[in-house]
Amino acid sequence: MATKKKYNGEGRRLSDLVAKSMQKYFKELDGEKATNIYQMVLKEVEQPLLETVMKQCKGNKTLASKILGLNRGTLRTKLKDYNLL
Secondary structure (H helix, E strand, O other), rough: OOOOOOOOOOOOOOOHHHHHHHHHHHHHOOOOOOHHHHHHHHHHHHHHHHHHHHHOOOOOOHHHHHHHHOOHHHHHHHHHHOOOO
């Protein structure tokens, strides 16, 4: 039995959007050498993810940590890192 694909509200998988963004990024480098891409992508994705989940949870860190699958202490550290506390 095939697994059902998870889609965002626009009918596209998040991974498809990330892949498209990365292809555009490499194209726009125009010969420049790419470095630290992993950290760049994490920073680009993590902050809006945390902001959105915290808004959805109305600031409830316990609920947000459960939704995110993070330890509450880890969530708190990440929120501090992004000045979201």
